[in-house]
Amino acid sequence: MPRIPAAQRRSDFIQAAVEVIATHGIDGATTRRIADQAEANLAMLHYCYDSKEDLFADVYEYVAGKYREVVEGSDPHTTVADAARQILHGVMQWYVDSPSFTAATVELVNWARRQHGDRGIAVFDQALDAVRGALRAAADPDHPVEPSTVDEIAYVVATLADGFAVNWLTYSDKAAAQQQMEIAQSVLASWLAVRLRHEAVTA
Incomplete structure (x- = not known):
């Protein structure tokens, strides 16, 4: 039997830890x-x-890295509103496709907050930073979006995604999840239209 490199073994153990x-x-x-x-x-x-x-x-690093992958998978050549919608959809779809990841993430963040709070906060902060970076990359250079607005959009995206995750974990109903994804997207689109219109008026 061929020898499995230690790096591959570590990856296997990380994946196994998520499942367990x-x-x-x-x-x-x-x-x-x-x-x-x-x-x-x-x-x-x-x-x-x-x-x-x-x-x-390493499991925490894996979780944070997965969020970055999903967020950075959004199209950089788009608008801030479209980027936000893509990110929300991508995260929710990842939750549906990877229920073990979703459950493990919730467990890890809650446990970290009880044991050593900084690590739990770091996972969430890294995810939000990735969202902010993607939103800034999507902004029109001639019409930049205020940093406070970027923060608000990132927070709303995270809130909608996290609420969806809890519902998905509770009921594990894929048909309902798809409908709820559409509702969350609609809520985000409506809020973005008002928020970005307000910024354009006050700019």
Whole structure:
């Protein structure tokens, strides 16, 4: 059997940890369960990671990285409003396509806030920063959007996405989720129309 590189093994353990956390919660995410999920022996996990804390640190980085990937997947050659709608849709679709990721993220952020608050805040801050960056990139250079407006849009996108995530986790109804995605998009579009019109008038 070919030797699996340590970097690949670490990636396997991160993915396995997400699945185990989603199923068993933080307290149930033992190293043995994570190793079993990764189809590896416990010694290999301890070879790759000195402690579960070290593994979880990489899981947090993975979660933050996934948000960046989804957000940065929006079309940069568009308007601020369109970028916001693309980002919201992309995040909600990712939640639907990856229920384990959604459940694990909620568990990780809540646990981090209880144990060491800065790490939980960092995941959320990094996601918001990615949204702000994508919105700024989409702005017309001749008509820049005020930083305070960018902050507001990022907050509204995050709020709608997070509310959707909780509903999706609670009911796990894909048909209903698709309808709720459309509602959330409509709410965002209506709010954006008013907010950006107000900025144009006061500019």
